[in-house]
Amino acid sequence: MVAFFGVVIALGWIFAGVYGAPEILYIAVAFSIFMNVLSYWFSDKIVLKLHRAVPVDLATHRELHNVLENLSIASGLPMPRFYLIDDRAPNAFATGRDPKHAVICVTSGLLDILDRSELEGVLAHELSHIGNRDMLVSTVAVVLVGFVAVLSDIFMRSLWFRGMFSGGEGGREGRGSANGLMLLVSLALSILAPLIASLIHLAISRRREFLADSSGALLTRYPEGLAHALRKIAAAGRPLRTATNATAHLFLENPFGADRGGVRDGSERRTPFLIRLFSTHPPVEERIAALLGE
Numbered sequence: 001m002v003a004f005f006g007v008v009i010a011l012g013w014i015f016a017g018v019y020g021a022p023e024i025l026y027i028a029v030a031f032s033i034f035m036n037v038l039s040y041w042f043s044d045k046i047v048l049k050l051h052r053a054v055p056v057d058l059a060t061h062r063e064l065h066n067v068l069e070n071l072s073i074a075s076g077l078p079m080p081r082f083y084l085i086d087d088r089a090p091n092a093f094a095t096g097r098d099p100k101h102a103v104i105c106v107t108s109g110l111l112d113i114l115d116r117s118e119l120e121g122v123l124a125h126e127l128s129h130i131g132n133r134d135m136l137v138s139t140v141a142v143v144l145v146g147f148v149a150v151l152s153d154i155f156m157r158s159l160w161f162r163g164m165f166s167g168g169e170g171g172r173e174g175r176g177s178a179n180g181l182m183l184l185v186s187l188a189l190s191i192l193a194p195l196i197a198s199l200i201h202l203a204i205s206r207r208r209e210f211l212a213d214s215s216g217a218l219l220t221r222y223p224e225g226l227a228h229a230l231r232k233i234a235a236a237g238r239p240l241r242t243a244t245n246a247t248a249h250l251f252l253e254n255p256f257g258a259d260r261g262g263v264r265d266g267s268e269r270r271t272p273f274l275i276r277l278f279s280t281h282p283p284v285e286e287r288i289a290a291l292l293g294e
Contacts, residue, residue: 121226
Protein backbone atom coordinates (compact mmCIF):
# COMPACT_ATOMS: atom_id res chain seq x y z
CA MET A 1 0.00 0.00 0.00
CA VAL A 2 2.93 2.35 0.68
CA ALA A 3 4.22 1.57 -2.82
CA PHE A 4 0.82 2.42 -4.31
CA PHE A 5 0.60 5.78 -2.58
CA GLY A 6 4.21 6.38 -3.58
CA VAL A 7 3.31 5.88 -7.25
CA VAL A 8 0.36 8.27 -6.96
CA ILE A 9 2.43 10.93 -5.19
CA ALA A 10 5.29 10.54 -7.69
CA LEU A 11 2.92 10.98 -10.63
CA GLY A 12 1.34 14.03 -9.03
CA TRP A 13 4.74 15.56 -8.25
CA ILE A 14 6.11 15.04 -11.76
CA PHE A 15 2.98 16.29 -13.51
CA ALA A 16 2.89 19.28 -11.15
CA GLY A 17 6.50 20.05 -12.12
CA VAL A 18 5.78 19.80 -15.85
CA TYR A 19 2.80 22.16 -15.65
CA GLY A 20 4.23 24.37 -12.90
CA ALA A 21 1.11 23.75 -10.78
CA PRO A 22 1.82 22.38 -7.27
CA GLU A 23 -1.89 21.95 -6.61
CA ILE A 24 -1.92 18.93 -8.96
CA LEU A 25 -0.03 16.93 -6.32
CA TYR A 26 -2.50 17.83 -3.57
CA ILE A 27 -5.48 17.05 -5.79
CA ALA A 28 -4.00 13.66 -6.76
CA VAL A 29 -3.47 12.58 -3.15
CA ALA A 30 -6.84 13.91 -1.94
CA PHE A 31 -8.76 12.31 -4.80
CA SER A 32 -7.10 8.91 -4.33
CA ILE A 33 -7.98 8.91 -0.62
CA PHE A 34 -11.58 10.00 -1.35
CA MET A 35 -12.07 7.25 -3.95
CA ASN A 36 -10.64 4.64 -1.57
CA VAL A 37 -13.07 5.55 1.20
CA LEU A 38 -16.05 5.70 -1.18
CA SER A 39 -15.42 2.34 -2.84
CA TYR A 40 -14.56 0.65 0.46
CA TRP A 41 -17.85 1.77 2.02
CA PHE A 42 -20.07 0.48 -0.81
CA SER A 43 -17.96 -2.40 -2.16
CA ASP A 44 -20.26 -5.21 -0.96
CA LYS A 45 -23.42 -3.77 -2.54
CA ILE A 46 -21.67 -3.04 -5.83
CA VAL A 47 -20.12 -6.51 -6.17
CA LEU A 48 -23.31 -8.40 -5.23
CA LYS A 49 -25.34 -6.39 -7.73
CA LEU A 50 -22.74 -6.84 -10.43
CA HIS A 51 -22.83 -10.65 -10.13
CA ARG A 52 -26.60 -10.91 -9.58
CA ALA A 53 -26.20 -12.66 -6.23
CA VAL A 54 -29.22 -13.52 -4.06
CA PRO A 55 -29.38 -14.48 -0.35
CA VAL A 56 -28.97 -18.19 0.40
CA ASP A 57 -32.34 -19.82 1.04
CA LEU A 58 -32.20 -21.55 4.44
CA ALA A 59 -35.03 -23.89 3.49
CA THR A 60 -33.05 -25.44 0.64
CA HIS A 61 -29.47 -24.94 1.88
CA ARG A 62 -29.73 -25.52 5.63
CA GLU A 63 -26.62 -27.74 5.82
CA LEU A 64 -24.54 -25.25 3.84
CA HIS A 65 -25.65 -22.47 6.17
CA ASN A 66 -24.75 -24.60 9.20
CA VAL A 67 -21.26 -25.22 7.84
CA LEU A 68 -20.61 -21.48 7.52
CA GLU A 69 -22.15 -20.78 10.93
CA ASN A 70 -19.92 -23.39 12.62
CA LEU A 71 -16.81 -22.03 10.93
CA SER A 72 -17.74 -18.47 11.95
CA ILE A 73 -18.05 -19.57 15.58
CA ALA A 74 -14.72 -21.42 15.42
CA SER A 75 -12.97 -18.40 13.91
CA GLY A 76 -14.49 -15.94 16.37
CA LEU A 77 -15.92 -13.83 13.52
CA PRO A 78 -19.50 -12.59 13.16
CA MET A 79 -21.66 -14.67 10.85
CA PRO A 80 -21.34 -12.99 7.44
CA ARG A 81 -24.25 -12.49 5.10
CA PHE A 82 -24.48 -15.49 2.80
CA TYR A 83 -25.26 -15.16 -0.92
CA LEU A 84 -25.58 -17.45 -3.93
CA ILE A 85 -24.87 -16.89 -7.63
CA ASP A 86 -26.81 -19.06 -10.04
CA ASP A 87 -23.89 -20.06 -12.25
CA ARG A 88 -22.44 -23.48 -13.09
CA ALA A 89 -18.87 -22.17 -12.80
CA PRO A 90 -17.53 -23.31 -9.39
CA ASN A 91 -16.24 -20.32 -7.45
CA ALA A 92 -16.68 -18.19 -4.34
CA PHE A 93 -15.66 -14.80 -2.97
CA ALA A 94 -15.79 -12.63 0.15
CA THR A 95 -16.30 -8.88 0.29
CA GLY A 96 -17.49 -6.15 2.65
CA ARG A 97 -15.89 -3.24 4.46
CA ASP A 98 -15.20 -5.05 7.77
CA PRO A 99 -16.07 -8.32 9.58
CA LYS A 100 -19.39 -6.88 10.83
CA HIS A 101 -20.48 -6.04 7.28
CA ALA A 102 -18.90 -8.97 5.45
CA VAL A 103 -20.45 -11.09 2.71
CA ILE A 104 -19.55 -14.55 1.47
CA CYS A 105 -20.91 -15.65 -1.87
CA VAL A 106 -20.73 -19.05 -3.58
CA THR A 107 -21.91 -20.24 -6.97
CA SER A 108 -24.38 -23.04 -7.55
CA GLY A 109 -21.67 -24.82 -9.56
CA LEU A 110 -19.48 -24.95 -6.47
CA LEU A 111 -22.20 -26.72 -4.50
CA ASP A 112 -22.66 -29.25 -7.30
CA ILE A 113 -19.09 -30.57 -7.39
CA LEU A 114 -17.76 -30.31 -3.80
CA ASP A 115 -18.41 -32.54 -0.82
CA ARG A 116 -18.81 -31.24 2.75
CA SER A 117 -15.11 -31.24 3.71
CA GLU A 118 -14.20 -29.43 0.49
CA LEU A 119 -16.94 -26.86 1.04
CA GLU A 120 -15.62 -26.32 4.56
CA GLY A 121 -12.18 -25.65 3.09
CA VAL A 122 -13.55 -23.09 0.63
CA LEU A 123 -15.70 -21.31 3.21
CA ALA A 124 -12.81 -21.28 5.70
CA HIS A 125 -10.65 -19.68 2.99
CA GLU A 126 -13.23 -16.94 2.45
CA LEU A 127 -13.68 -16.40 6.19
CA SER A 128 -9.91 -16.00 6.42
CA HIS A 129 -10.08 -13.20 3.86
CA ILE A 130 -12.55 -11.50 6.20
CA GLY A 131 -10.44 -12.10 9.28
CA ASN A 132 -7.28 -10.90 7.53
CA ARG A 133 -9.03 -7.71 6.34
CA ASP A 134 -8.22 -8.54 2.74
CA MET A 135 -11.31 -6.71 1.49
CA LEU A 136 -9.76 -3.43 2.62
CA VAL A 137 -6.46 -4.23 0.91
CA SER A 138 -8.17 -5.35 -2.30
CA THR A 139 -10.49 -2.36 -2.48
CA VAL A 140 -7.72 0.17 -1.93
CA ALA A 141 -5.53 -1.60 -4.48
CA VAL A 142 -8.21 -1.61 -7.17
CA VAL A 143 -9.02 2.07 -6.70
CA LEU A 144 -5.38 3.14 -6.76
CA VAL A 145 -4.71 1.14 -9.93
CA GLY A 146 -7.69 2.80 -11.60
CA PHE A 147 -6.64 6.22 -10.38
CA VAL A 148 -3.08 5.83 -11.67
CA ALA A 149 -4.46 4.76 -15.05
CA VAL A 150 -6.83 7.75 -15.21
CA LEU A 151 -4.14 10.21 -14.14
CA SER A 152 -1.76 8.85 -16.77
CA ASP A 153 -4.45 9.01 -19.44
CA ILE A 154 -5.27 12.62 -18.57
CA PHE A 155 -1.61 13.56 -18.84
CA MET A 156 -1.19 11.85 -22.20
CA ARG A 157 -4.29 13.55 -23.61
CA SER A 158 -3.18 16.93 -22.25
CA LEU A 159 0.15 16.56 -24.07
CA TRP A 160 -1.72 15.81 -27.29
CA PHE A 161 -3.99 18.84 -26.96
CA ARG A 162 -1.07 20.97 -25.94
CA GLY A 163 0.78 19.95 -29.08
CA MET A 164 -2.22 20.67 -31.30
CA PHE A 165 -3.27 24.02 -29.93
CA SER A 166 0.02 25.58 -28.81
CA GLY A 167 1.56 27.57 -31.59
CA GLY A 168 3.51 30.71 -32.34
CA GLU A 169 5.37 32.56 -29.64
CA GLY A 170 3.05 31.42 -26.86
CA GLY A 171 3.64 27.80 -27.77
CA ARG A 172 7.42 28.35 -27.87
CA GLU A 173 7.30 30.04 -24.49
CA GLY A 174 5.25 27.17 -23.10
CA ARG A 175 7.66 24.62 -24.45
CA GLY A 176 10.63 26.57 -23.21
CA SER A 177 9.26 26.79 -19.70
CA ALA A 178 9.04 23.01 -19.36
CA ASN A 179 12.18 21.13 -18.52
CA GLY A 180 12.94 18.75 -21.36
CA LEU A 181 14.27 15.97 -19.19
CA MET A 182 11.34 16.26 -16.77
CA LEU A 183 8.94 16.06 -19.72
CA LEU A 184 10.57 12.89 -21.03
CA VAL A 185 10.56 11.27 -17.59
CA SER A 186 6.93 12.17 -17.01
CA LEU A 187 5.97 10.82 -20.43
CA ALA A 188 7.73 7.52 -19.78
CA LEU A 189 6.23 7.29 -16.31
CA SER A 190 2.73 8.02 -17.58
CA ILE A 191 3.10 5.05 -19.95
CA LEU A 192 4.69 2.68 -17.45
CA ALA A 193 2.81 3.70 -14.29
CA PRO A 194 -0.44 1.83 -15.07
CA LEU A 195 1.55 -1.33 -15.82
CA ILE A 196 3.62 -0.98 -12.63
CA ALA A 197 0.51 -0.30 -10.54
CA SER A 198 -1.27 -3.31 -12.05
CA LEU A 199 1.68 -5.59 -11.31
CA ILE A 200 1.77 -4.37 -7.69
CA HIS A 201 -1.96 -5.05 -7.40
CA LEU A 202 -1.60 -8.53 -8.85
CA ALA A 203 1.31 -9.32 -6.53
CA ILE A 204 -0.76 -8.20 -3.52
CA SER A 205 -3.70 -10.36 -4.63
CA ARG A 206 -1.54 -13.46 -5.03
CA ARG A 207 0.08 -13.02 -1.61
CA ARG A 208 -3.30 -12.60 0.08
CA GLU A 209 -4.56 -15.79 -1.56
CA PHE A 210 -1.66 -17.78 -0.12
CA LEU A 211 -2.32 -16.23 3.28
CA ALA A 212 -6.04 -17.09 3.12
CA ASP A 213 -5.21 -20.66 2.07
CA SER A 214 -2.97 -21.18 5.09
CA SER A 215 -5.35 -19.42 7.48
CA GLY A 216 -8.28 -21.49 6.20
CA ALA A 217 -6.30 -24.70 6.63
CA LEU A 218 -5.52 -23.73 10.22
CA LEU A 219 -9.22 -23.10 10.84
CA THR A 220 -10.45 -26.47 9.55
CA ARG A 221 -7.33 -28.46 10.56
CA TYR A 222 -7.81 -30.29 7.27
CA PRO A 223 -5.78 -28.68 4.44
CA GLU A 224 -6.61 -31.59 2.14
CA GLY A 225 -10.22 -30.35 1.93
CA LEU A 226 -9.26 -27.03 0.35
CA ALA A 227 -6.57 -28.68 -1.78
CA HIS A 228 -9.09 -31.14 -3.24
CA ALA A 229 -11.56 -28.30 -3.79
CA LEU A 230 -8.97 -26.26 -5.69
CA ARG A 231 -8.14 -29.27 -7.85
CA LYS A 232 -11.81 -29.80 -8.74
CA ILE A 233 -12.45 -26.10 -9.40
CA ALA A 234 -9.39 -25.85 -11.65
CA ALA A 235 -10.30 -29.01 -13.55
CA ALA A 236 -13.84 -27.70 -14.21
CA GLY A 237 -12.47 -25.00 -16.53
CA ARG A 238 -15.77 -23.09 -16.76
CA PRO A 239 -15.61 -19.25 -16.70
CA LEU A 240 -18.14 -17.26 -14.69
CA ARG A 241 -20.82 -15.61 -16.87
CA THR A 242 -20.59 -12.32 -14.97
CA ALA A 243 -16.78 -12.32 -14.73
CA THR A 244 -15.19 -8.88 -14.83
CA ASN A 245 -11.65 -7.61 -14.39
CA ALA A 246 -12.79 -5.25 -11.64
CA THR A 247 -13.73 -8.11 -9.28
CA ALA A 248 -11.60 -11.03 -10.54
CA HIS A 249 -9.17 -10.72 -7.63
CA LEU A 250 -11.97 -11.27 -5.08
CA PHE A 251 -12.76 -14.82 -6.17
CA LEU A 252 -11.32 -18.06 -4.80
CA GLU A 253 -10.03 -18.84 -8.29
CA ASN A 254 -9.79 -16.65 -11.37
CA PRO A 255 -13.36 -16.37 -12.76
CA PHE A 256 -12.03 -16.20 -16.33
CA GLY A 257 -10.27 -19.54 -15.96
CA ALA A 258 -6.93 -17.95 -16.86
CA ASP A 259 -5.14 -19.53 -13.90
CA ARG A 260 -6.38 -23.03 -14.57
CA GLY A 261 -3.72 -23.98 -17.07
CA GLY A 262 -1.69 -25.62 -14.31
CA VAL A 263 -4.14 -28.51 -13.87
CA ARG A 264 -4.94 -31.04 -16.55
CA ASP A 265 -6.60 -34.43 -16.04
CA GLY A 266 -6.25 -34.14 -12.27
CA SER A 267 -2.47 -33.61 -12.37
CA GLU A 268 -0.63 -30.34 -11.77
CA ARG A 269 1.64 -28.83 -14.39
CA ARG A 270 3.85 -25.80 -13.94
CA THR A 271 2.27 -22.54 -15.07
CA PRO A 272 4.46 -20.39 -17.40
CA PHE A 273 6.20 -17.41 -15.80
CA LEU A 274 4.35 -14.69 -17.75
CA ILE A 275 0.97 -16.17 -16.85
CA ARG A 276 1.98 -16.21 -13.18
CA LEU A 277 3.24 -12.62 -13.38
CA PHE A 278 0.02 -11.18 -14.86
CA SER A 279 -2.43 -13.38 -12.97
CA THR A 280 -4.74 -12.30 -10.16
CA HIS A 281 -4.22 -15.64 -8.39
CA PRO A 282 -1.24 -17.89 -7.66
CA PRO A 283 -1.02 -20.98 -9.90
CA VAL A 284 -3.26 -23.76 -8.63
CA GLU A 285 -0.39 -26.24 -8.50
CA GLU A 286 1.57 -23.94 -6.17
CA ARG A 287 -1.41 -23.44 -3.86
CA ILE A 288 -2.07 -27.16 -3.66
CA ALA A 289 1.61 -27.92 -3.02
CA ALA A 290 1.73 -25.33 -0.22
CA LEU A 291 -1.40 -26.77 1.41
CA LEU A 292 -0.12 -30.34 1.26
CA GLY A 293 3.45 -29.45 2.21
CA GLU A 294 4.87 -30.83 -1.03
